[in-house]
Amino acid sequence: MRYFKYALILTTAVLLSFKLFAQQEMMGHSHMPIAVPNAAPTPALSLKLLKDSMSGYNLILDTQRYDLSVPPEGAMNMQQMMSATTNENTGFLQGHAHLYINGVKIQRIYGHALHLPANLFKSGINTVSVTLNNHGHMYWTAQGKKIVATLYVNDQTKEFITYRFESFPSKVKNTH
Template identity: 95%
Template sequence: MRYFKYALILTTAALLSFKLFAQQEMMDHSHMPIAVPSDTPTPALSLKLLKDSMSGYNLILDTQNYDLSVPPEGTMNMQQMMSVTTNDDTGFLQGHAHLYINGVKIQRIYGHALHLPANLFKSGINTVSVTLNNHGHMYWTAQGKKIVATLYVNDQTKEFITYRFESFPSKVENTH
């Protein structure tokens, strides 16, 4: 009987280890950091989340020193995708953003406003995070920190946005 208990414990431990390994394998490891070059203005990012008059929410990205854009038309080789791209007129970095709700990547963002359906949110506390990324999906960093903004929202409280974190906040609202 003692050997049966040990076998059961070892089997359970092996199954839990396999499950953890499988979850780690399913995680997206392609999103690596890329540093903002020292001769380029550091992008800033702040978020607003407003209840939509019909349904869901409207997310507004307030960026500075950043050109939200779609990838260039045609094919890009891997080196081009993973490199720094700047707007020739402004000198600002170019790229897109990634939207995460409750830690799950939802979509890419190529503009400053988008509608979020209510079914993306659970009742109670939710997180809405946005990172700035180059067209190779690498996330931008400055001063060793990821450029990210996160809102903690709770649809069960009077104050909808309960906490805000911005690694490099925009200094003036509603600027792009």
């Protein structure tokens, strides 16, 4: 009887693990890719993460050839949300960004700077990733690659930022 009880507990744990994994997979793939149109210049994205003088960190997005913006006021139909919108004056794509810390989506980003509370980070190594997205939350791709920037940070080392990955890095810093 004791072994039956352990087998039942183990089976339940395995099934719950599969269910949790399936839910995470669905959530992780809920955002689909959208290719940068041929007529639009490819956006660039780089990140800076600075320790805030009071608490937490300040994240700076350095974008080029991309207009970070809130979705248009009023209802957008599904076709508009799933397509590319561009700034009529510059021809740059419009959209927002998504912030992920340690692989977990934290929020949307509509501007170039935001404060990140310290409680979003664990002690040691953390990842901070940002993707560029259209207003339908599809992530932009160019040349078959997701437009993403990721910082690996470690609050336990002298060098806070230990590694940086940028699929399409900004060439000139501090331009929007």
